[in-house]
Amino acid sequence: MKISIQINEGPYQHQASDTAYQFAKAAIAKGHEIFRVFFYHDGVDNASRFTVPPQDDRNVVNNWASLDIKNADGEPELVVCVAAALRRGMLDEGEADKNGIDGNNIHPAFRISGLGQLIEAGIQSDRLVVFGD
């Protein structure tokens, strides 16, 4: 079955991202396809490649990256909402260039895109499961 996930909260502050990750891992282990994970609102903070948790703590960002969720064209399907990301200082190379900012922090396993990607995930998937606070 095709399953998509929406995450509305950032790492470490709320349990939403941890629960969603365990859910995604279990779904993949059962042979289901994770079509897309959409990071919305504070959920965009799950995509920061600058995250450095203590060594004895889980690394939420790397956990997501390790699921290696990609589409048939090899693009990441860990999708970060562009409007939510820019507001919170989450930029990829393209957005940094466009806005004249000298750095970018989106982990390469994620990509920035628009809200249409969430709607498309809802249409293309058999299930959409929302995790938030």
Next chain:
Amino acid sequence: MLHTVNKSSFERNSLQSCLNAIDDSSVILLIEDGVISAANNANSSMLAELATQGRVFALQGDIDARGISSKVADNIKLVDYAGFVDLVVEHGTAVSWV
């Protein structure tokens, strides 16, 4: 439909909102702080009634993390994350009461 509730009923009224809204074929999965409502002293007669019909589930890991394994009310079924996935697959649309 599958309804997930992730808040304790001592914190928010999302469980009660969910109980008021669901139809006869829906099931409820308690996750995160929502599992507090699975304790046998949480006192929701509506939830207890649904549990007797086998329509209330709770996430085992979240129950254990909160130290209430010995207090889970009768008839509430415990599931792991694989069981969560099965509930999503079996019950159609998933609604998150956040």
